[in-house]
Amino acid sequence: MAIAKGCLASFLLGANVLLVFLAMIPFALLKLCLPFAAARRPIDRILNRLAETWIAVNGWWIGLVGRVRWDVQGADTLRRHGWYLVGSNHQSWVDILVLQKALTGKVPLLKFFLKRELIYVPLMGLAWWALDFPFMRRGGSFARDLAATRKSCERFREIPTSVINFLEGTRFTLAKRDEQQSPYRHLLAPKVGGLAMALSVMGDRFRSYLDVTIVYPDGVPTFWDLLCGRMHEVVVRVRELELPALPEGVAIGSAPYRRQMTAWVDQMWREKDACIDDILAGRKPAPAKAA
Secondary structure, eight states: OHHHHHHHHHHHHHHHHHHHHHHHHHHHHHHHHOOOHHHHHHHHHHHHHHHHHHHHHHHHHHHHHOOOEEEEESOTTOOTTSOEEEEEOOOOTHHHHHHHHHHBTTBSOEEEOEEGGGGGSTTHHHHHHHTTOOEEOOSSOHHHHHHHHHHHTGGGGTSOOEEEEOTTSSOOOHHHHHHHTOSOSSOOOOOOHHHHHHHHHHTTTOOEEEEEEEEOTTOOOOHHHHHTTOOOEEEEEEEEEOOOOOOTTOOTTSHHHHHHHHHHHHHHHHHHHHHHHHHHHHOOOOOOOOO
């Protein structure tokens, strides 16, 4: 049954991707041909609705193949028409679908920083561009990368946006933690470069920082586990934090700036590590409820 569910979910996921992104193409091409704000606003609304439909259908098939108990706290006070910088711990590709389900409708559509090269991925690259996902150019100096990324994010200054950044840079495993000699039990050492880049581009627009903690009490599922209905419980905790103010005279990207960001992230990471400890210690087996 698990394999049958996995095949069914894979088909539904693939069909969902194909149909929604094909539906986006005419509007993406129209947006490309009409680079005017007055024309783009209604097109953007349609594209975002299509993306939210894709997320809703994913939630439907997740509930179809398995009974998942969702424990989400801290998201009810958020505003859909605001600017948010979002950060989360990262354990599995499942995290992306979890974040979308927990936050969609409560904040603007989540956007991920993507490598510039991904814009050339067939179908998906055009969809990401149409949805205004920020593309980052890396490999040069910080100033050059910053200028290219700022240009990519120009439209975000006028449109409410949620930008997510996985500070760990990769998925957590015990082996990676030990290799890094990470000081945290459940987290890898965070990297502040992406965070500094996002703040330098849009720091004056972000309303606050959303610190999201994802815990899988039954063990971290693989994407295949999710497809097969083997994910039974997800705990999500959302904290809205004030972003650190930049001291006067301190340049973005400078050593003092990075030290300040590192200290702020380290404190947040220690609190997140303790939060995960508390969740895992306090969970008791409970009958699953449908999402």
